[in-house]
Amino acid sequence: QSALTQPASVSGSPGQSITISCTGTSSDVGGYNFVCWYQQYPGKAPKLLIYDVSNRPSGVSNRFSGSKSGNTASLTISGLQAEDEADYYCSSYTSSITLVFGGGTKVTVL
Amino acid sequence: EVQLVESGGGLVQPGGSLRLSCAASGFTFSTYDMHWVRQASGKGLEWVSAIGTGDDTYYEGSVKGRFTISRENAKNSLYLQMNSLRVGDTAVYYCAREAHSSDWNDWYFDLWGRGTLVTVSS
Numbered sequence: 001q002s003a004l005t006q007p008a009s010v011s012g013s014p015g016q017s018i019t020i021s022c023t024g025t026s027s028d029v030g031g032y033n034f035v036c037w038y039q040q041y042p043g044k045a046p047k048l049l050i051y052d053v054s055n056r057p058s059g060v061s062n063r064f065s066g067s068k069s070g071n072t073a074s075l076t077i078s079g080l081q082a083e084d085e086a087d088y089y090c091s092s093y094t095s096s097i098t099l100v101f102g103g104g105t106k107v108t109v110l
Numbered sequence: 111e112v113q114l115v116e117s118g119g120g121l122v123q124p125g126g127s128l129r130l131s132c133a134a135s136g137f138t139f140s141t142y143d144m145h146w147v148r149q150a151s152g153k154g155l156e157w158v159s160a161i162g163t164g165d166d167t168y169y170e171g172s173v174k175g176r177f178t179i180s181r182e183n184a185k186n187s188l189y190l191q192m193n194s195l196r197v198g199d200t201a202v203y204y205c206a207r208e209a210h211s212s213d214w215n216d217w218y219f220d221l222w223g224r225g226t227l228v229t230v231s232s
Contacts, residue, residue, distance in 0.1 A: 001170070001171065003154065003156075032215070034213070034215065034216050034217065034218070036218040038155070038219075040155075044224075045204060045222035045223065045224055045225060046155065046204075046219075046222055047222075048209075048218060048219060048220050051209070051216075051218040052211075052216065052218075057220065089154060089155050091155075091157070091217075091218070093215050093216065093217050097168055097215070098157060098168060098169075098170055098171075099145075099157035099160070099217050100157065101147075101154055101155040101156060101157060102154070103154045104154040104155070
């Protein structure tokens with residue numbers, strides 16, 4: 001199972017909005033509404049940001065939002081803040097009864 | 111406190127074996143599906159294996175036949191027996207709790223451990 005495709009890096013200025021894409025196939029992202037997003041700081045465990053494409057767990061800022069169109073899911077961070085500088089990973093359930101992650105995107109706040 | 115704590119990592123030679131453990135506390139372990147996810151240094155996350163509450167198991171292709179996931183509910187513990195280890199298995203291994211969902215294949219993780227480092231090298 002190949003990793004989902006994410007841009008290696010995305011940057012933005014404080015207050016701006018950025019979007020991270022996550023492209024898969026009809027066997028994963030496109031076939032199920034089971035895409036989620038994680039945030040990871042260096043040396044730390046990942047933290048769940050979005051599940052089931054667009055749902056936020058309690059406690060996660062509403063500046064984070066998710067969507068999906070076809071085989072591509074997206075994470076949007078609005079009102080970018082310095083604390084958002086981290087790595088972001090998407091994941092999706094697959095038709096092989098496995099889970100696949102994206103390669104990760106490093107977000108830089110300029 | 112609700113937490114997962116991994117242990118058992120270390121340095122092992124190629125071809126060797128290692129058994130990882132994950133101790134769960136603060137929640138009813140037996141009612142959750144559990145997973146192992148790994149991350150090589152400077153690389154992305156990679157799903158490794160899952161075990162359901164009914165002991166059904168699932169594996170990523172490259173570890174199938176070499177790794178075995180198991181659980182012991184009486185001890186609130188998850189395990190990963192790793193055999194025939196390869197240099198490419200070198201990574202931090204995380205234990206992760208799958209969130210309760212109405213869909214059995216809705217695999218997302220609401221609790222992670224801090225990880226344990228496995229180094230495969232001669």
